[in-house]
Amino acid sequence: MKLFISPGACSLAPHIALRETGAAFDAVKVDLATRKVETGDDFLTVNPSGKVPALTLDSGETLTENPAILLYIADQKPDAALAPRDGTLERYRLISRLSFLGSEFHKAFVPLFTPGSSDEAKLAASTAVKNHLGALDKELLDKEHYAGSEFSVADIYLFVMLGWPAHVGIDMSAYPNLGAYCGRIAQRPSVGAALKAEGLV
Numbered sequence: 001m002k003l004f005i006s007p008g009a010c011s012l013a014p015h016i017a018l019r020e021t022g023a024a025f026d027a028v029k030v031d032l033a034t035r036k037v038e039t040g041d042d043f044l045t046v047n048p049s050g051k052v053p054a055l056t057l058d059s060g061e062t063l064t065e066n067p068a069i070l071l072y073i074a075d076q077k078p079d080a081a082l083a084p085r086d087g088t089l090e091r092y093r094l095i096s097r098l099s100f101l102g103s104e105f106h107k108a109f110v111p112l113f114t115p116g117s118s119d120e121a122k123l124a125a126s127t128a129v130k131n132h133l134g135a136l137d138k139e140l141l142d143k144e145h146y147a148g149s150e151f152s153v154a155d156i157y158l159f160v161m162l163g164w165p166a167h168v169g170i171d172m173s174a175y176p177n178l179g180a181y182c183g184r185i186a187q188r189p190s191v192g193a194a195l196k197a198e199g200l201v
């Protein structure tokens, strides 16, 4: 498999998940400004939206969108236990969290990362991100994991996005439960290996 990534972007989530499962894959860097793959190929032929992640399977077919990619990775290696079994309520809870992260939480950051966003748009985005962080901090007060009772791909996805506020000037010390949660996940060997491979540590 080939996972198309940009260092530190949301593609870090499937990158960590692949390392959790021990699947064989190559991480291929994409320049999001030029939409060129590190080999010089046009990334738009892989994902016409130009966004990472994209996962090209050994069959040559490509999956896009984080929730689908993360569930696919989890389902390929059930022994890694990164997602509850199909058909269980826990499974739908996981899908609910992945959908929330991919739509609501991720999108709240976009104006903060977009060059040329107006100050007004940035302020509104920063407020929205902080509101989400406050709610997530409360949610994780007495919980070890984000979706259900076990570690899952939702924890990996949330962990990756919780690395972003510090890059846009949001002080994470206001969210102590999230800090403790991230500290626990950061201990996982898969996380350290993926961060190193992306040149982030």
Ligand SMILES: N[C@@H](CCC(=O)N[C@@H](CS)C(=O)NCC(=O)O)C(=O)O
Pocket: 006, 009, 010, 011, 032, 050, 051, 052, 053, 064, 065, 066, 067, 102
């Ligand atoms: N809905 C997509 C969003 C992916 C996305 O926005 N990726 C960002 C990096 S975190 C990206 O590729 N941005 C480049 C761009 O929008 O041009 C998903 O959840 O996979």
